[in-house]
Amino acid sequence: MKAFMGKDFLLNNEVASTLYFNAAAPMPIFDWHCHLSAKEIYENKTPKDITELWLGGDHYKWRAMRSMGIDEKYITGDADSFEKFKAFAKTLSYAIGNPLYHWAHLELQRYFNIYTPLTEATAREIFDEANMAIITGGFTPRELITSSNVVCLCTTDDPADTLEYHQKLAEDDSFKCKVLPAFRPDKALYIEQEAFTPWLESLEAVCEKAINNFDDFIDALNSRIEFFDSLGCKASDCSLSYVPFAEADKDEINSIFIKGKNKEALTKEELDKYRTYMIQFFAEKYAEKNWVMELHIGAMRNNNTLMFNKLGPDAGFDSIDDCNIAVGLSRFLDSVAVKGKLPKTVLFNLNPKDNYVLGTMLGNFQSSECASKIQFGSAWWFNDNLDGMMTQMKTLANLGVLGKFIGMVTDSRSFLSYPRHEYFRRIVCALIGDMVVNGLYPCDVEMLSEIVSGISYKNAKDYFGLEL
Numbered sequence: 001m002k003a004f005m006g007k008d009f010l011l012n013n014e015v016a017s018t019l020y021f022n023a024a025a026p027m028p029i030f031d032w033h034c035h036l037s038a039k040e041i042y043e044n045k046t047p048k049d050i051t052e053l054w055l056g057g058d059h060y061k062w063r064a065m066r067s068m069g070i071d072e073k074y075i076t077g078d079a080d081s082f083e084k085f086k087a088f089a090k091t092l093s094y095a096i097g098n099p100l101y102h103w104a105h106l107e108l109q110r111y112f113n114i115y116t117p118l119t120e121a122t123a124r125e126i127f128d129e130a131n132m133a134i135i136t137g138g139f140t141p142r143e144l145i146t147s148s149n150v151v152c153l154c155t156t157d158d159p160a161d162t163l164e165y166h167q168k169l170a171e172d173d174s175f176k177c178k179v180l181p182a183f184r185p186d187k188a189l190y191i192e193q194e195a196f197t198p199w200l201e202s203l204e205a206v207c208e209k210a211i212n213n214f215d216d217f218i219d220a221l222n223s224r225i226e227f228f229d230s231l232g233c234k235a236s237d238c239s240l241s242y243v244p245f246a247e248a249d250k251d252e253i254n255s256i257f258i259k260g261k262n263k264e265a266l267t268k269e270e271l272d273k274y275r276t277y278m279i280q281f282f283a284e285k286y287a288e289k290n291w292v293m294e295l296h297i298g299a300m301r302n303n304n305t306l307m308f309n310k311l312g313p314d315a316g317f318d319s320i321d322d323c324n325i326a327v328g329l330s331r332f333l334d335s336v337a338v339k340g341k342l343p344k345t346v347l348f349n350l351n352p353k354d355n356y357v358l359g360t361m362l363g364n365f366q367s368s369e370c371a372s373k374i375q376f377g378s379a380w381w382f383n384d385n386l387d388g389m390m391t392q393m394k395t396l397a398n399l400g401v402l403g404k405f406i407g408m409v410t411d412s413r414s415f416l417s418y419p420r421h422e423y424f425r426r427i428v429c430a431l432i433g434d435m436v437v438n439g440l441y442p443c444d445v446e447m448l449s450e451i452v453s454g455i456s457y458k459n460a461k462d463y464f465g466l467e468l
Contacts, residue, residue, distance in 0.1 A: 005106070010427060016430045029151065032292075032460055033156070036141075038179055046139060051081035065088060066316070067091075070087050075087070086127075092104055092119070093120065107417075108126065144416065146177065153178070160199060163181050185278075189278050203224075221281075222285070233291065234464045235291055238293070241298065242298075246276050248276070253273065279332060283332075290343070292463065295348065296348045298350035299319075319382075325357060326361070330361065344373050345373070356399070358376050359376055376400065379392040
């Protein structure tokens with residue numbers, strides 16, 4: 001029996017261990033999609049305690065705690081720090097097989113040098129030891145990023161964001177990690193939502209210009225794209241429950257925009273036409289800027305109305321949509337490719353039934369512009385677990401070129417989330433090590449090391465054009 005999460009955790013043979021320790025582990029981290037706050041990185045405050053650092057804003061943990069029947073008081077409510085920590089510790093003991101179990105213990109090991117399994121019985125001891133470490137130092141956002149060997153991270157930013165903290169960080173020579181904005185124009189797409197009108201007002205404010213019609217709107221978005229680009233933006237991101245495709249001319253889109261702006265009811269056909277036009281517009285702009293377009297497809301958000309009204313979005317009440325994404329995605333990609341304006345694109349699916357849909361879609365639009373111009377994004381959200389990662393990479397290996405995969409992202413709001421890259425890299429090495437041991441690939445250590453270091457870091461660095 002192996003030691004619990006020991007040195008060779010997830011590494012089942014000598015080839016896997018050699019690849020991990022010699023090729024994967026030494027690589028720095030480029031976290032090209034996350035939800036960290038540039039403001040928090042700039043302000044660089046020491047957290048109050050491990051509860052604030054570990055449980056605040058982490059809806060993965062919140063969902064597990066709710067599944068244990070724990071009262072919301074101990075999750076997002078006003079219980080004291082230790083009681084919240086103890087409630088999570090109790091939950092974790094029962095979360096066998098959940099990646100949270102591995103992530104939590106990797107974080108305790110790597111940042112706090114704590115190797116005792118977290119349970120309700122050990123909660124007090126670990127809570128006190130972790131808090132003493134925080135008091136001793138090394139737990140500000142910048143210190144955690146630096147100690148995790150992160151050389152660049154891309155945040156997720158709305159077009160109306162001022163990006164003032166990105167500007168301040170860019171001017172601060174004392175912090176070596178690049179913090180780049182990434183353009184997330186979701187609020188521009190969902191014109192039918194209540195939030196659209198106040199968001200449009202914030203866009204007007206940041207552009208210092210009234211938006212009276214669709215041309216004004218496009219001008220405003222163009223100005224924000226230019227601003228993001230001036231601060232080193234290399235990526236965009238968009239969340240779509242499904243990929244619409246219903247083309248319309250600009251006059252019709254202007255009419256739809258005016259109706260949405262005036263809070264008039266819109267049909268599904270009108271919304272599909274509007275969103276199709278917008279994602280085509282954005283894709284073409286990204287191609288001009290040589291940005292990477294990320295599409296996250298298949299989330300069904302804010303399912304629990306009672307809890308949405310109480311806590312707002314991003315509180316752990318999202319799940320997987322079961323829509324058909326193939327036709328809309330194909331027609332959208334083709335509509336910009338035929339113009340020669342398809343940007344480098346990363347496709348993420350939330351529903352694992354769509355693995356082969358995306359795995360085959362990649363091959364339709366590859367190009368000599370770069371290796372694997374269309375990427376199959378790493379196992380995302382509900383899939384970023386041992387089985388999900390293995391399945392996603394096996395799909396890519398079966399259908400595409402695994403050796404040019406751009407690898408893992410944290411997709412996280414937590415400054416302690418970087419051991420997820422270690423988790424991923426160990427799984428990569430386990431997968432490839434098994435292929436070698438089973439005679440499916442030669443034991444060419446030099447080539448294998450190139451593949452592993454590429455998937456861990458180098459491929460993404462090259463793909464996004466990261467300059468360090």
